[in-house]
Amino acid sequence: MSLLNTGLTGILSNQKALETTSNNITNANTPGYSRQRADFVSNPSQATGSGYIGQGVNVADIQRLNDEFINTQLRSDTTLHSEQTALVENLNGMDDLLGNEKTGLNQALTQFFGTLQDAAESPASSSLREQVLNQADNLVARFKSVDSQLRSREQTVDDRISANLSEINSLADGIAELNVKIAESPGRASGREANDLLDKRDEKLRQLSELVQVQTNENNDGTVDVSIGKGQGIVSKGNSATLRLSGSTEQAGRREVLLEGVGRDRAITHEITGGALGGNLTFRDEILEPTLNGIGRIAIGLSERMNEQHQLGQDLNGNLGGNFFRDINSESLARGRITPSAETAESGNRQARVNITDSSKLDTRSYTLEFTGPDDQQYRIRDATSGELVKTGSISDSRPSTISMEGFEIELESGDFQQGDEFTIRPTFNGARDMATEIVAGEEIALAAPIRAEASSGNQGTGQITQGTMLDIRNPQTGRRLDALDENGNLDPPMEIRFLSENRYEVVDVSDPADPKPLDPPMNNVRFEPGRTNTVFSGDPGNRTLTASGPAENGPIADPDSVYGEQNITIRTRDPETGVVSTQPPITINENGDKESARSIADKLNNQRGVEATAYTEATLTPDPSNQGNNPDIEVALVEGGDVKDVTLNVNGPLTADSLNQAIQENSDFQSLGLSVTNDGDSVKLRSDRGEDIRISLDATNGAELGVGKPNPYGDGGTTGSETLSDGEQATVGGYVDTTLADGVRLTATDNPSPENFFDPAPSSDPAYKGFQFELSGNPKAGDSFRLETNEGGTSDNRNGLALGDLNAKNYLDNGNFSFTDAYGSVVEDVGSRTQTAQVDKEAAGTLMEQSQKQWEEQSGVNLDEEAGRLIQFQNAYSASSQVVSVARDLFNTLLGTFN
Secondary structure (H helix, E strand, O other), X not given: OHHHHHHHHHHHHHHHHHHHHHHHHHOOOOOOOOOEEEEEEEOOOEEEOOEEEOOOEEEEEEEEOOOHHHHHHHHHHHHHHHHHHHHHHHHHHHHHHHHOOOOOOHHHHHHHHHHHHHHHHOOOOHHHHHHHHHHHHHHHHHHHHHXXXXXXXXXXXXXXXXXHHHHHHHHHHHHHHHHHXXXXXXXXXXXXXXXXXXXXXXXXXXXHHHHOOEEEEEOOOOOEEEEEOOOEEEEEOOEEXXXXXXXXXXXXXXXXXXXXXXXXXXXXXXXXXXXXXXXXXXXXXXXXXXXXXXXXXXXHHHHHHHHHHHHOOEOOXXXXXXXXXXXXXXXXXXXXXXXXXXXXXXXXXXXXXXXXXXHHHOOOOOEEEEEOOOOOOEEEEEEOOOOOEEEEEEOOOOOOEEEEEOOEEEEEEEOOOOOOOEEEEOOOOOHHHHOOEOOOOHHHOOOEOOEXXXXXXXXXXXXXXXXXEEOOOEOOOOOOEOOOEOOOOOEOOOEEEEEEEOOEEEEEEOOOOOOOEEEEEEEEEEEOOOOOOEEEOEOOOOOEEEEEOOOOOOOOOOOOOOOOOOEEEEEEEEOOOOOOEEEOOOEEEOHHHOXXXXXXXXXXXXXXXXXXXXXXXXXXXXXXXXXXXXXOXXXXXXXXXXXXXXXXXXXXXXXXXXXXXXXXXXXXXXXXXXXEEEEOOOOEEEEEOOOOEEEEEEEOOOOOOEEEEEEOOOOOOOEEEEEEEOOOOEEEEXXXXXXXXXXXXXXXXOOOOOOOOOOOOOOOOEEOEOOEEEEEEOOOOOOOEEEEEEOOOOOOOOHHHHHHHOHHHOOOEOOOOEOHHHHHHHHHHHHHHHHHHHHHHHHHHHHHHHHHHHHHHHHHOOOHHHHHHHHHHHHHHHHHHHHHHHHHHHHHHHHHHHOO
């Protein structure tokens, strides 16, 4: 019986081995099938008197030849290859679109600015103006075409993402079902694994790795927990999660990958990596959306700069230019840049918009605005792609409330913003789609400038002036319209530059040429450097001016010593970047009773950071026509501290303005005082461009009275604090200080009980910025003048046309790093570089995956030649075992025959 049993164990064991081998052969082409092996083990031997006798063989286990380390490596390499394959498939078409001369933007940009330059060369040509309009329309159409094709790709990739999520959900369900079957499989308690179920689960895991990065964790019951991306669990034993794409194809804003949960779904887009899904998301969020943002940024920047420059010009009808392209901050466009999440949109009345404040500072990112709590005011702004925290803060309780960012601001207009709200911010995403040409007729193109300058025909010097450059129609800091030009584009008021000396000039209002008046604020004593280019009017929108002159009456004119009261002056400076206010060391004027002039006060102010001051003094001498006397002497002295420089004028005959002026002209020493003299027939005006005090003394023993006055710097036609001198009397006239304060600089002064303060405690200042500038050069003479006026009939003027045509040559984007053409080239270059890199990475990932596949084949794959050899091996063993049984049967039969 032992021999028979031994033979039978051999037959049965080799039969199982044959079955295992035949199963391997028939499943050689089954995806995911792992080669199996019958593990033979000897049955326990039987002890006899002759020693231990073997009892045959048994199949201990059907072994699944599979290595989890190799499985993990194969899944990892499959994930990488699938990701790069998806990237390459998406990138190839976009690279061709942007880089093609016929479908890209370069040619359209070049043609548009080329026709602008042509029109600027012949600004009166109607046909060239029409060509500009045609090329503008072509440029807008090209922007829209590129945008449309990119959006079509966005829809396609969203469809692919949705399909990827459906496959992931299906595979996750299948893995969860297999987990249950594996845990419940018969024999598992005794260590027997359900090989076919394990193969099916591994194959689903491999298929899952084609879609997304996969991590597994095996449990004691044979089930595996599966997480994807950066550790987001989707399978836990017999349970599986569901993923979906948020919103719908009609929804504005980015569609997110959501993990369905109890109560509220959670966005996990940032957690997804690898596989076709990761590749599609990377393409959409890191390449396609920034590309759309980049194209939109060019459109917004071009529209903003064209509109700004066009508004500075004058069209053929004599009107100021309007918007050339659609207003980038129109209500509909601004509100289209912010989109609430589906949950936020369903539960509130919130109204918000995103205004572009400076296109040069815009980047190509999209953002997520989250109200995080603990109260309804707290918010966070994150990069929508990377999730990087960009800004945190809190909004005010009132509406509107504004959140300022680089290049744009988020204006929360109305509604109840509350904890849990979430918005997508896309400042430039719709820029190309929303671009449109605003002007409809060629004569509306503003190629001329609205201002011009003209030198007086009677000028004696070699001074020259430019035709003027427009800077702004609105104050860049406040957005308010500047008042130098009226609504019709007329210079208001017309002005005249009058040279008081070779190095000083004033700018006056000549609305009535017969009665010029100082500007408001006045420009009565402006420095000029002969032989150099001097800029007329401030170019800094933050500059402010103030004029101080000390007491208006009963002060320095009535007081022979011209004593201003002691006063401390404080200069505070606010940093425009940080908002930090710093205080400079205070200065004191007329300290301890010192007698300081306007000149010394201006010198002290000029030592302060952000302050520029000039001083001048004007004294009006008006003889009394009813008491002219005869042959009076008048002493004119310049007083600077303790220094006095004086000249005595001998008037011949009665005291009149003409006789006084004659005495001045005949006195050879008077020129040494450096005073300019103006005689209008009634009065003689003496002026010091340096700001020393002017002291007038009257010696009139034969009668005569002289009025000494201080002209009003704001030009109301009169004087302030006028004093009438008789024989033996004197009066001193103090000067003015015109002060220009740089942006963020403010001046305050102490308020002493004395009425002799030079500055008001908080002196009012006026904007110095007018939105235009002129340049003076050469060597003007005293009395020379230049007229500044409206450019009426300027049909041949091309100054603004040249500026428009030159816009593409300047770096207006990316904080001054790119022109419009350069910015587009950067977009094309970035996409091309990403395409090339993805292609190289795909090939490298393919090589790695082939190596991992080969390792898996070596470990788990079925080799038909090897299996055929084993088939013969087990067949021979089966036959031999059959012979053993046959011999055992013959021996048994012989034994039975012996007893018959």
